[in-house]
Amino acid sequence: MDTTMNLIHVSPSELTLVSNIRDAKASDDLIASVREHGLLEPINAYRDDNNDLVVKHGHRRTLAAVAAELDQVPVIVTSAPADDLDGKTDLIAAQWDENQQRQNLTTREQAETIAQLAAFGISPAQISKRLRVDRSTVDAATTMTDTDTLDRYDLTITQAAVVTEFADDPSAVETLVRAASTGQFDHQAARLRQQRQIAEALADARAQWEAKGVTVLDGWPAYDSKDEWVDRLVDNATGQDIVIDPDDPGEHVAVRLDADFTTVLTATGKPVDPYELFEDDDHERPEDAVTRSQVHEELIVQTRWYCDNLAARGWRNRWSPTPPAEPTEADREQMRAERRDVIAANKAWLAAEQVRRDWLKTFCARKTAPKNSAGFVTATITTSPHLLSADRLRGERENYLTIPSTEGMSTPKATMTSLAMCLIAHEINTHKGSWRHIDPRTVSYLRFIEDQGYALSPVERRACGEHVDTEQL
Structure with a gap:
């Protein structure tokens, strides 16, 4: 490509302006300055196949020179843009740079x-x-x-x-x-x-049930209702538990739908209690224990059957004739509030987890570690060495970090790699229950990444010990 560069003087009216990435306009101040002082900086242009001068840089200066009625302007003639789409893409990229430097787009x-x-x-x-x-x-x-x-x-x-x-x-x-x-x-x-995923899952499930002619329960039944959930009922005649046929539930029966992200066994899809999981490297776990590597989070639509006329179906509550005293309205409201809080916090944690892990992937790609990282790495190695030896770390680190050969690795790269391994070890130690039980290691981890520019969500601040109301989650 010809890279020669020539300075010439021509009438601004001889210059050709092509489509610019913004509507180039010469301000009144620029026109006045050009009229008084002339054009202090040359325009950059190239000659096209017709030997016409086409402006590469300096659209506004060209327009100002024309408006100021200058006889001549200095023009540096350089090589034409690369011949891709008649040079348009190179020209657009060049105009991007010029506009960003002179007057941000x-x-x-x-x-x-x-x-x-x-x-x-x-x-x-x-x-x-x-x-x-x-x-x-x-x-x-x-x-x-x-x-x-x-x-x-x-x-x-x-x-x-x-x-x-x-x-x-x-x-x-x-x-x-x-x-x-x-x-x-x-x-x-x-x-x-x-929330949109959950709403869509519920809408799909509702449509399927209603297509079968099954009534879908809206909201929760009143606490003083005489009706009852079917899983609490038995048959009057036999005393056997009631089993509903989903294809033919019968009269006076409706279905209640709920959807949420639930911890399930990967092998079977069966829900498990996330607070009863064990770490893979916990040598004291029971033989039948479920470990974190055996589960994942999945959006599950759950159904619960409800009967609005027990007598008509010949069913009764399985509880004894003298059940415990009914809770007061204050007790009920407290239980409702606690349940709302757990649901909201669990959802908030799972949403924040994806944002945090995406941020961590980007952070681990840094070439050098922040200046304040040595203390964090040292604390992890000395107080939580088991995190770095966890079986899950070897499997999970590939999601965040590609480790080349350590032979000949520079000191800055080695330091950043050590920091990344410590951060990944802490990350895989977090789980859906981290907001409920304050772990000093998790607190240290979250506060460290916050110092590096990560914005903690409200539920992550709760995991650090801060008081966060349900409405803030």
């Missing part, structure tokens, strides 16, 4: 520039490299369906793409926009996606 202009390059068939990886923006921003800009969001709210491109996901839910949009100003955007987005 708005986020909308940035998104539309990225989308324009994608329309030319440039791959996301190439766009990311040419414009020096991260891949997540490129992906968001190329999939965004409503760039007007960038005009309405003060958001990044990636945040605006998320907001457009929830355009049909004004309340969710309001929540996300508010969270963007508090550093909680990613956490709120994870929670909203989680």
